[in-house]
Amino acid sequence: MHARLADFIATAVATVRPGDDDSFFAMRAAFDALIADRSVWSSVLNAELSAILTDPNNEGGGRWLMQRLLIHACPRFTLSLATNVFELAAPQQRLEENKDFLLAPGGHVMLAFLHDQPVQVHRYALPADSDYDVFDPATALESLGTTTIPSKQRIDIDGRREAIDFDMPEDGVAVVMNAAPCVSQLWSIEARTLKPLGASIANERVSIMMTMLNELARVRHQPALEVVSQLTRHPDHNIRWCAMKCLGRLDGDAAIKHLEQLVADPHPYVRAAARTTLDKLESSKEVAHVHDAH
Incomplete structure (x- = not known):
């Protein structure tokens, strides 16, 4: 050279x-x-x-x-x-x-x-x-x-x-x-x-991490729960939401907790997606409650 x-x-x-x-x-x-x-x-x-x-x-x-x-x-x-x-x-x-x-x-x-x-x-x-x-x-x-x-x-x-x-x-x-x-x-x-x-x-690394999160979600790999939870605070908003979706497959209760935090996310897409998902969950609970009452 x-x-x-x-x-x-x-x-x-x-x-x-x-x-x-x-x-x-x-x-x-x-x-x-x-x-x-x-x-x-x-x-x-x-x-x-x-x-x-x-x-x-x-x-x-x-x-x-x-x-x-x-x-x-x-x-x-x-x-x-x-x-x-x-x-x-x-x-x-x-x-x-x-x-x-x-x-x-x-x-x-x-x-x-x-x-x-x-x-x-x-x-x-x-x-x-x-x-x-x-x-x-x-x-x-x-x-x-x-x-x-x-x-x-x-x-x-x-x-x-x-x-x-x-x-x-x-x-x-x-x-x-x-x-x-x-x-x-x-x-x-x-x-x-x-x-x-x-x-x-x-960023290629972000793409790779998202692919890995999707695979963890597909196989419901429970040992990854803590790491996936931490990734909901990742600097890249794509990874934060991908981790959130993965968390929903691994632990529903943990997912709801993190959804409530992400409604205040700095990125508008993550905020909107978290709010929409929580609203859908609330609606499904209300429908289930109505069916149980009958």
Whole structure:
């Protein structure tokens, strides 16, 4: 690995802290210096292409994804070299080469184009009273305008509020640094209306935990009761409610106790779901009482 690239990664590993926005953007100056050194990227590409020529299976080589080379990945950030906008893993998603959808990044991003041609970048942001963590199909992103970005100029994207859209030449190359997700959901956004079409889980670990909770619920694994109860206080609202549903399969009395606590949950979806579930339970008790009376 090129010495400057190795130094940058080592500095980023020591600097970037999960959940700390400032620590990610503290890497701006180092990122700019890295981008300015063309020898870094020619070295990276030459090494990887040579590895493919000598070993077509690329065993032990870099991690090539669809039109993207993943240079470094850790729980705090990823660094990649992208040769097509489809796989920037943050700003835009294409379907059949039509710019029909945008994908909110989910985490903060720094990127820069290495090719000589300037790029037109369209920026969008959520309204001030909206939040990517609260999916609302009526919310439309607001356009922040279009900017011409020259080669090697860094673009910062606020993963909590922004999305961008751009066209890159077929022979274009971009360096992309993605922070770990800072929101719990990724919105798919229709480019024409700028309104969301759906949301998916942003954090792979959260998805894994939800799958495990669903399995514990399916088999009614009683030894997990205490741990599942603790997860109803997890920082991610998706896990809190998934744990709540699992708890309902393991211990009805414990579930009711936690439901009563979750009606005051900070996330509106969890609050509403807890309130609705409690109301249904109360209604079922009233119906049972009526039947017993007869």
